[in-house]
Amino acid sequence: MNIPIHDSVPAEYSSHIVSMRESFETLDTIIQAINNETESGQSLDSVQVKSVFYSLYFGAAQPSAAASKxxxxxxxxxxxxxxxxxxxxxxxxxxxxxxxxxxKDLSKVYQNIASVMGRSASYEDMSNATEIYYRIAYGQPAPKEDDSVDGWEGWAYQPKAEELANLYHNLPTGELGIEVVKMAMTRLGDPYSQEKRGQGSYVDCSYLTMWCYKQLGIIIPGTASEQGRFCVNNGLTIAKKDLVPGDLVFWSHKPNGRFMNITHVGVYAEGGKVIDASFSKGVVVYRNLFDFDKQVLYGRPHIKK
Known part of the structure; x- marks a missing residue:
């Protein structure tokens, strides 16, 4: 049963809600028919379908029943x-x-939508759809920072031209890089939690890097994407081939609508290794530098005065 729309809701917005409800009813019928053709319990996730639909079409012309199919x-x-x-x-x-x-691969779904429906989703559209899905399916916000692919196997962020401009600098190595690594090593095994980061020994990826730098008197922002933006805005970015201990490595594992869709950050530790607070592992780990195709930025804030 649909919840009545309150009289205080503006008429135009109210009409969008009514239109979306009608589209959802059509989609429910279509999804049920598709699920009748599935096997082995691999049903189509109706919440996911409607979350993407909402993100792309709320406030816009709704597809016909045939187009909804x-x-x-x-x-x-x-x-x-x-x-x-x-x-x-x-x-x-x-x-x-x-x-x-x-x-299962959402990046493939969005490619299909662009091809079939002529509706190319922006990174913000994808991020909004994921946020809606998590809030409906799990009753909590979608994670903004983690190192798991989680349904985005084919995702590869393509930086815009303005993001690529002036990204690579021939920077001095600085004297604090090794100290950053030493600080990160003291947190190995500490538990991962976005919700509890900073409480006791809990960290997430960006809290770990922020904490390490703070111990050495260098202040950087508190999220992975803003740390990436900080490096770009201050001319602290480098090429991958120039990585030295203490540098930051940034990944984009899925769209999150933030700067360069950065979702994860870790401390480079030389020899092709990285120290990072890992969502997928549940703790701070020392491991091989991973997901080369997902790395989108490299920074050196340890030379910041």
Whole structure:
């Protein structure tokens, strides 16, 4: 049952809500039909479909029922499969049937939507859809910083031209880089938590890097994306080939609508190693520099005066 729209809601906004509700009813019917074609319990996630739909179409012209079917089909692939049946006379025969297989990689879903619907999602659209999904499905905000792919296997952030301008500088190595690494090493094994970061020994990726630098009298922002922006704005970015201990490595594992869609940061520790507060591992770890195709920026704030 739909919750009544309060009289205080502006008429135009109210009409958008009504339109979206009607579209959701259409989508529910379409999703149920698609799920009737799935196998092995691999049902299409209706919350995810409607979250993406809401992000792309709220306040805009709603697709027709036929177009809504095309939209929902962007979340699945259809496969022809064969099954063997035994007839009444004891003989066997083969028949083919169609199975709907949900697509797990959201980057592929958005590619399909752009191709089929002619609606290219911005990084903000994708981020909003993820935020809506988490709040409805889990009752909590979507994580903004972590090192897990989590449904974005094919995601590869493409920096804009203005972001690429003046990113790489031939900077001095500084004297504090090794000290940054030493500080990071003291936190190895500390537990990961975005919600509890700074409480007791809890850290997340950006709190770890901020804490390490703060111990040496260098103040950097408190989120991974803003640390990346800080490095860019202050001419503290370098090329990957120039990494030295204490430098920061930034990743974009999924769209989050922030600067360069940066979702993770760690401290480079020489020899192809990195120290980072890992969401996927649950603690601060020392490991090989990972996900080379997801690395989008490198910074050297330890030379900041």
């Amino acid at each position: 095309k939209f929902a089909d962007c979340f699945v692939t259809y496969e022809e499969r064969t099954k063997t049946e035994t007839n009444d006379d004891g003989k066997t025969s083969e028949s083919t049937y169609t199975v709907a297989v949900p697509i």
